Amino acid sequence: MLSLDSIRQAEARIRPLVHRTPVITSRTFDEAAGRRVFFKCENFQRAGAFKMRGATNKILSLSGEERARGVVAFSSGNHAQAVALASRDAGVRAVIVMPTDAPRTKMAATKGYGAEVVTYDRQREDREEVARRLSEREGLTVVPPFDDYEVIAGQGTCALELFEDVPDLEALLTPCGGGGLFAGASTAAKALRTGVRCFPVESELSDDTRQSLMKGERVTIPPPATIADGMRTQTPGALTFPVLRRNAEDVLLVSEDEIVEALRFILFRMKILVEPTGAVAAAAALFGKLPRGVGRVGVLLSGGNVDPEALARFVHPSLA
Amino acid sequence: MLSLDSIRQAEARIRPLVHRTPVITSRTFDEAAGRRVFFKCENFQRAGAFKMRGATNKILSLSGEERARGVVAFSSGNHAQAVALASRDAGVRAVIVMPTDAPRTKMAATKGYGAEVVTYDRQREDREEVARRLSEREGLTVVPPFDDYEVIAGQGTCALELFEDVPDLEALLTPCGGGGLFAGASTAAKALRTGVRCFPVESELSDDTRQSLMKGERVTIPPPATIADGMRTQTPGALTFPVLRRNAEDVLLVSEDEIVEALRFILFRMKILVEPTGAVAAAAALFGKLPRGVGRVGVLLSGGNVDPEALARFVHPSLA
Numbered sequence: 172m173l174s175l176d177s178i179r180q181a182e183a184r185i186r187p188l189v190h191r192t193p194v195i196t197s198r199t200f201d202e203a204a205g206r207r208v209f210f211k212c213e214n215f216q217r218a219g220a221f222k223m224r225g226a227t228n229k230i231l232s233l234s235g236e237e238r239a240r241g242v243v244a245f246s247s248g249n250h251a252q253a254v255a256l257a258s259r260d261a262g263v264r265a266v267i268v269m270p271t272d273a274p275r276t277k278m279a280a281t282k283g284y285g286a287e288v289v290t291y292d293r294q295r296e297d298r299e300e301v302a303r304r305l306s307e308r309e310g311l312t313v314v315p316p317f318d319d320y321e322v323i324a325g326q327g328t329c330a331l332e333l334f335e336d337v338p339d340l341e342a343l344l345t346p347c348g349g350g351g352l353f354a355g356a357s358t359a360a361k362a363l364r365t366g367v368r369c370f371p372v373e374s375e376l377s378d379d380t381r382q383s384l385m386k387g388e389r390v391t392i393p394p395p396a397t398i399a400d401g402m403r404t405q406t407p408g409a410l411t412f413p414v415l416r417r418n419a420e421d422v423l424l425v426s427e428d429e430i431v432e433a434l435r436f437i438l439f440r441m442k443i444l445v446e447p448t449g450a451v452a453a454a455a456a457l458f459g460k461l462p463r464g465v466g467r468v469g470v471l472l473s474g475g476n477v478d479p480e481a482l483a484r485f486v487h488p489s490l491a
Numbered sequence: 492m493l494s495l496d497s498i499r500q501a502e503a504r505i506r507p508l509v510h511r512t513p514v515i516t517s518r519t520f521d522e523a524a525g526r527r528v529f530f531k532c533e534n535f536q537r538a539g540a541f542k543m544r545g546a547t548n549k550i551l552s553l554s555g556e557e558r559a560r561g562v563v564a565f566s567s568g569n570h571a572q573a574v575a576l577a578s579r580d581a582g583v584r585a586v587i588v589m590p591t592d593a594p595r596t597k598m599a600a601t602k603g604y605g606a607e608v609v610t611y612d613r614q615r616e617d618r619e620e621v622a623r624r625l626s627e628r629e630g631l632t633v634v635p636p637f638d639d640y641e642v643i644a645g646q647g648t649c650a651l652e653l654f655e656d657v658p659d660l661e662a663l664l665t666p667c668g669g670g671g672l673f674a675g676a677s678t679a680a681k682a683l684r685t686g687v688r689c690f691p692v693e694s695e696l697s698d699d700t701r702q703s704l705m706k707g708e709r710v711t712i713p714p715p716a717t718i719a720d721g722m723r724t725q726t727p728g729a730l731t732f733p734v735l736r737r738n739a740e741d742v743l744l745v746s747e748d749e750i751v752e753a754l755r756f757i758l759f760r761m762k763i764l765v766e767p768t769g770a771v772a773a774a775a776a777l778f779g780k781l782p783r784g785v786g787r788v789g790v791l792l793s794g795g796n797v798d799p800e801a802l803a804r805f806v807h808p809s810l811a
Contacts, residue, residue, distance in 0.1 A: 193513070214762045219762070438764055439764070439797070442539070442763055442765075442795035443764065444759070444762040444764060445762075475762035479755070479759065479806045479807045482806050482807070483802075483803040483804075483807035484803075486803050486806075487799045487800050487802070487803035
């Protein structure tokens, strides 16, 4: 189960292996946003994103026997690199299932952390099926990207740190893909500060969580074409959805242009690099998506892994 | 005169108006560089560069009468924005002399800080002459970019902070244009820590300081074509040169490619944005330009102001 206790246990477990990331502020951003914003910088996290927290907590929670057999994950993004690095830290074998057409840089980074990469044909095979087969044949434990209580508790530790550093926040904004980060962070936030208002933020092109909350049940959308690749999930998780229902006051939506504008603002004015998904919650603050009267806001900058080609396009579209 | 005392006085004077910037470390950088590096992040400074320190100290050191008349500076870069913002802070009129073909974004930023911009034709007029005329006609005090003891003492405050945070550094690396940053920072460093080894770093294309130190007198080079626009000065300053002779163990040189590589490393691995000049000292650490046996190194990341077009070219050259 998910609780402040399980998040505190996760925090104690992963502390030696993750960075306590800084909370930064920017007068320029505050002036533009019209409120006081506190950025939790998970782009500075090991492997470049908050995913390191959940992966580490999951792997350190395995039994000795499970660890001896190893783990498997399917991802071509930050979760892959996090599972690879967390496994190396723990001395555990990791197999990562990626599509044959995954970006070379991401494959190289995952292998660089010592993981084995198994590719599959995106057109002809189902990645979960491939991972399940591997899991059964070789006894590997699956490390899910979000729908797992140990993973969710791990992600929640970033809110624990944020509220320790800035106890009097009135609201918390997180990007929302499968909902793991929001579920963990909002659970910690609400336990630490009564009445704090929690908002998951999605791209307009990837509003499965918003649709699901409006309908009262998990809705599956077609593969979304958003540049925020961390939110290309098509439906909230079975475990995260009830937490979203309980803790989300509203789902905020931002456009693709607003995401790129926020990324550029953070890069050129604040001098730090976030990936598009990492800019989503900041975009909601910057472009007035919050209800009136919310003063001090915590914003999760979830990650900073961007390909050079993609970054060149974001910063100077006419070169693309 | 320049001394630890004058730098401490500058520190007390400017403290309310500049950021105490963080010192950060990166395991990834250390592994690549083969030594322990401590980055002083002046890219997070107000107006985006260490120049804010010197400009603020100079303006706060003026008499009441001088302040009432105002200041003038010639620059199209970070010094312009620093003088503009420092003047606004102090309620002082600022006139900035820029070439007619200066980048629009820099002109806009300077005007955005409330300064008056006077343009001149780079082909037909001399900018120092234009500034001197303005100074005489309107009684404005010139704020020089480096060759001024108040400016140099202001720049030195960043080393004061760095050695407070990390007292046991063995070496200090700074980029070197006119020498103001190196003169101030090395004076503070040597006063605070006996035997610390100080190295100014230049682009191979802009080695006026190296040539001058070898010859024992100030050498003037043709306008250098380096991408590090903060080092396009053609000769060391009259005031900075004697300090360079006293404090510089050696001048380290880096290539243009090494500067871009360092910028990309800092951006994609450490997730922070520096401009080419800001990456010069880091490039020297990354590409083994230091003598053997130097362990703990302080590196000044001097600034983070980059145009989007330029950044797109640096991060993905084939798009240019």
